[in-house]
Amino acid sequence: MGDVNRRALFTRQGKYQARVAGAVIASRAPHSSTADVEAVPGVVFTDPEVASVGLTVREAERTGRDVEVADYEIGHLAGAVQYRPDYRGRARNLIDRDRQVVVGATFVGPGVAELLYSATVAITGEVPVERLWHAVPAFPTISEVWLRLLEARRDS
Numbered sequence: 001m002g003d004v005n006r007r008a009l010f011t012r013q014g015k016y017q018a019r020v021a022g023a024v025i026a027s028r029a030p031h032s033s034t035a036d037v038e039a040v041p042g043v044v045f046t047d048p049e050v051a052s053v054g055l056t057v058r059e060a061e062r063t064g065r066d067v068e069v070a071d072y073e074i075g076h077l078a079g080a081v082q083y084r085p086d087y088r089g090r091a092r093n094l095i096d097r098d099r100q101v102v103v104g105a106t107f108v109g110p111g112v113a114e115l116l117y118s119a120t121v122a123i124t125g126e127v128p129v130e131r132l133w134h135a136v137p138a139f140p141t142i143s144e145v146w147l148r149l150l151e152a153r154r155d156s
């Protein structure tokens with residue numbers, strides 16, 4: 001496990017593989033890891049931060065995946081203005097058109113790294129988009145971007 005197998009060269013992925021390997025040894029988990037390819041989270045810790053998990057548009061095109069794309073200006077959210085009055089940022093979701101599940105998310109803006117785990121849960125859990133409407137984000141928070149992305153897709 002870890003860098004040596006060349007699957008995903010990050011500390012977090014090595015730790016993930018270690019958990020899977022440990023569970024396999026203990027015979028308590030499926031004998032394969034599943035989040036090495038489809039849901040590797042990444043953050044560029046710059047100002048603003050860039051956080052991404054799953055597919056980007058370019059990767060979807062390269063691998064022939066049919067996706068719907070939704071974009072939203074995070075700075076329009078009340079939660080963002082509360083976070084920083086001059087907040088500027090952007091969010092993008094990729095939805096698999098056939099399966100109707102989120103397959104990619106990218107966020108740019110101050111503090112967006114904290115949005116990444118919710119995106120990772122949505123992708124690894126293969127949560128149907130219709131169910132995401134029922135995941136109510138607290139107001140006013142930047143998490144409301146999830147709702148706005150659903151609305152942007154619906155209204156496009």
Ligand SMILES: Cc1cc2nc3c(=O)[nH]c(=O)nc-3n(C[C@H](O)[C@H](O)[C@H](O)COP(=O)(O)OP(=O)(O)OC[C@H]3O[C@@H](n4cnc5c(N)ncnc54)[C@H](O)[C@@H]3O)c2cc1C
Pocket residue numbers: 001002003004009010011012013014
């Ligand atoms: C500059 C830089 C920045 C990074 N930033 C991040 C980040 O922000 N977030 C993130 O998730 N990942 C980051 N990474 C990647 C992360 O460091 C690696 O993915 C992670 O350390 C891999 O852990 P590992 O245990 O698999 O391998 P390693 O950490 O390389 O550990 C392998 C160990 O095995 C030892 N070893 C090698 N050969 C032998 C031998 N024959 N006998 C005994 N011991 C041996 C080595 O000395 C080493 O201690 C970064 C990497 C670099 C280089």
